[in-house]
């Protein structure tokens with residue numbers, strides 16, 4: 001499990017791997033922060049720099 005914190009609202013977004021995480025963050029940005037116009041490059045950067053392994057409880 002990989003998680004990353006949204007750099008806008010701080011919500012934790014999780015997915016099975018980084019590739020899925022990019023998709024989920026993309027969706028989150030569109031749904032929650034569509035007015036910011038976050039582009040794909042910034043989504044990838046956020047995942048590349050901010051994602052970390054979450055231990056399954």
Ligand SMILES: [Zn+2]
Nearest residue numbers: 006008009032
């Ligand atoms: Zn957010």
